[in-house]
Amino acid sequence: MSLTIAEAAQRLGLAVDTLRYYEKDGLLLRAVPRSSAGHRRYGDEDLRWIELITRLRATGMPIREVRRYADLVRGGTGNERERLELLHAHREAVLAQLAEAQTHLAAIEYKIDLYTERLGAEYLSA
Amino acid sequence: MSLTIAEAAQRLGLAVDTLRYYEKDGLLLRAVPRSSAGHRRYGDEDLRWIELITRLRATGMPIREVRRYADLVRGGTGNERERLELLHAHREAVLAQLAEAQTHLAAIEYKIDLYTERLGAEYLSA
DNA sequence: ACTTGACCTGGAGCGCGCTCCAGCGGCTTC
DNA sequence: GAAGCCGCTGGAGCGCGCTCCAGGTCAAGT
Known part of the structure; x- marks a missing residue:
């Protein structure tokens, strides 16, 4: 308990x-x-x-x-609106941060693809 | 330039x-x-x-x-595989982190809904 | 010639979020 | 009653990632 x-x-x-x-x-x-x-x-x-x-x-x-x-x-009791505002603002911040991270991730994945391709070609030519 | x-x-x-x-x-x-x-x-x-x-x-x-x-x-040149591994590991870490953040966000949004509901009821009863 | 302003360097300082430590108290086990 | 173990407190310390500062150089403008 x-x-x-x-x-x-x-x-x-x-x-x-x-x-x-x-x-x-x-x-x-x-x-x-x-x-x-x-x-x-x-x-x-x-x-x-x-x-x-x-x-x-x-x-x-x-x-x-x-x-x-x-x-x-x-x-x-009595400040529920303030609490809600705080949580809501945080939600917005998290969503923005997630979106940004996804953009960065896409760029990083592009880089990964380049290396993968390069290594694939090397493998074929070996 | x-x-x-x-x-x-x-x-x-x-x-x-x-x-x-x-x-x-x-x-x-x-x-x-x-x-x-x-x-x-x-x-x-x-x-x-x-x-x-x-x-x-x-x-x-x-x-x-x-x-x-x-x-x-x-x-x-010559360590492309290592670079790829590093980037790939990072990609995995970012994906895990994004998934976790989304789980947390869902719980926070649930909390937001509770407050929103509560405030809505208060509004109606006013 | 002098001031202004952008930039340089080495190194100190800082805000964040813990993490660790010394020294102590109080149960339990033998 | 001694040893071990868990927990307590106040406060110091730490790793990270910058950020700031003093004191100096250089080029351009007036």
Whole structure:
């Protein structure tokens, strides 16, 4: 029902240091609850939230903007429009970045084709 | 026919410092030719090469691997297969990265839909 | 002759996002 | 009760990819 930091890290594919860093840096919705020994216990909600911000990070959102989003959610009801705007802007940025990457990829693939052709010819002439 | 570093930077969308840095770091195929005053003059080939490595960079290839590729090309004929392997591996990495980004994006869009719905309901009830 | 401005070099500095470390506390196992 | 192990904290350190700076050279304009 609740995981140690090592278990959470493994499940999320993050380092334990990263989990502590995210918490210290205000990226989480709350201070993660502690056991009697003062050890963190990650609950389902913590895990789901961290999964979401991991997706934001993995699509290029900077830490500081993730924090802004977390601040909004922590702020409670009433700023949904702002949250939506933030996510929407990020979506647009990701789409633009994907399109750009595809253009670059096409150029790189063209280069690959040139080499493949060249090596094919060499192979035939050998 | 040949450009100053400022002109080259503008055309390539890079900073002049970045151009000098790339050269110092061995990412270019040759030392860029100089004017009598010792100022760099970028020729067409220089520009085309930098354009290519900019695409590699923009798709996430680390500097050190760009250098490896440049080393190969500088090495002359005979290592085409290695070059091809490097580019091919990069292509695979980019494709994987694009696929992953799309998965993350879908999850983020789901979240956006939730907010949109919520705000829509609020609008109707207002 | 002097100013201006673009460029040069070597090297320091920086923002980002972690990652590592020392020193310590507290369960569990023998 | 000693040893091992996991986790804690605050803070330093690091790799990446630039970016900035001081101090200097050179060519052109006035």
